Amino acid sequence: MTAYTARAHTNIALLKYWGKADQELIIPTTSSVSLTLNEFYTDTTVEFIPDLPDDEIVLDGKLLSGSSNQKVIHVLNLVRTKANITTKAKVISTNHVPTSAGLASSASAFAALAGAASKAAGLNLTRSELSMLARRGSGSASRSIFGGFAIWNRGTNDRDSFAHPIDEDVHWPIQLLTVIVNDQPKEINSRVGMQSVVATDPFYQAWVDHANAQVPAMLTAIENHDFQKIGQLAEANALQMHAQNLMATPAFSYLTDTSWIIIRLVQRLRQQGLSVYATMDAGPNVKIISMPADTAKILVALKEQLPNVKTTVATPGPGLEIIKGH
Numbered sequence: 513m514t515a516y517t518a519r520a521h522t523n524i525a526l527l528k529y530w531g532k533a534d535q536e537l538i539i540p541t542t543s544s545v546s547l548t549l550n551e552f553y554t555d556t557t558v559e560f561i562p563d564l565p566d567d568e569i570v571l572d573g574k575l576l577s578g579s580s581n582q583k584v585i586h587v588l589n590l591v592r593t594k595a596n597i598t599t600k601a602k603v604i605s606t607n608h609v610p611t612s613a614g615l616a617s618s619a620s621a622f623a624a625l626a627g628a629a630s631k632a633a634g635l636n637l638t639r640s641e642l643s644m645l646a647r648r649g650s651g652s653a654s655r656s657i658f659g660g661f662a663i664w665n666r667g668t669n670d671r672d673s674f675a676h677p678i679d680e681d682v683h684w685p686i687q688l689l690t691v692i693v694n695d696q697p698k699e700i701n702s703r704v705g706m707q708s709v710v711a712t713d714p715f716y717q718a719w720v721d722h723a724n725a726q727v728p729a730m731l732t733a734i735e736n737h738d739f740q741k742i743g744q745l746a747e748a749n750a751l752q753m754h755a756q757n758l759m760a761t762p763a764f765s766y767l768t769d770t771s772w773i774i775i776r777l778v779q780r781l782r783q784q785g786l787s788v789y790a791t792m793d794a795g796p797n798v799k800i801i802s803m804p805a806d807t808a809k810i811l812v813a814l815k816e817q818l819p820n821v822k823t824t825v826a827t828p829g830p831g832l833e834i835i836k837g838h
């Protein structure tokens with residue numbers, strides 16, 4: 513059978529997904545809104561090979577085993593069921609999302625896997641169907657099928673929980689400046705973290721109601737290219753998400769002292785008239801939503817306070833592409 517290679521880019525949530533209504537199907541409790549990034553992506557090649565005894569998954573040159581392997585096999589199984597085949601597959605995946613970029617690669621990885629595996633199995637899925645499939649690997653991957661701004665409508669079941677494009681071709685200045693925080697705390701992965709919050713946070717339902725109510729305001733802000741409003745909503749939503757982690761039992765936080773130094777710096781720069789806003793995911797790195805014209809000023813302020821800090825800049829990027837089929 514033919515091998516196909518797909519490329520998908522990472523995305524950053526401006527309104528976060530933080531909790532599942534259905535663990536198995538990965539149906540979220542809230543809709544989430546994201547920006548796909550140009551600089552960071554995953555290339556994945558899938559080939560279904562008759563007589564291959566088992567799925568073989570190679571990530572960045574290493575044969576995978578354990579739980580990441582299980583998630584990949586889970587998506588391959590869904591593809592096999594749809595295509596009515598039992599053939600095992602060889603999957604070769606390369607991340608162009610350096611760990612040093614401070615961004616997660618699971619969104620781009622599962623979006624690329626959905627694209628390459630479905631093509632290699634002879635399926636011609638719509639982008640909505642690809643988004644549903646990517647979602648089953650990792651929720652945030654549902655949004656990486658699309659470029660620019662996307663919304664993952666939470667839906668209620670396997671067939672209505674998928675992402676939609678909002679504005680795929682973003683031609684106005686918005687960027688994400690990631691500040692890499694080195695003092696990594698003990699890792700609680702996002703799946704475990706959100707599960708604990710859903711199960712134990714007494715304020716969780718209030719967060720869900722509030723987060724869902726932020727969605728229409730964010731859509732209007734994106735439609736109007738209203739940078740300030742997008743930033744305000746994104747920063748509030750991120751801080752509210754992180755507050756839920758402190759409400760869980762046991763309480764936990766991804767944010768370190770250095771994260772807070774950066775968050776406060778962003779707030780100070782705003783008081784000085786700059787349009788900058790912070791967002792944080794399941795880790796200590798702070799991403800500064802900003803405009804390219806302000807990069808130099810942000811970097812000067814950062815270096816003053818944290819001289820050794822590393823940064824990367826990312827701009828809006830494209831959706832899933834099949835880059836090779838042979």
Ligand code: DP6
Nearest residue numbers: 525528529650651652702703793794
């Ligand atoms: C904080 O998509 O990694 O980045 O569906 O369990 O694989 P699973 O979780 P995942 O969670 C992402 C959480 C987040 C917010 C977001 O991207 O919306």
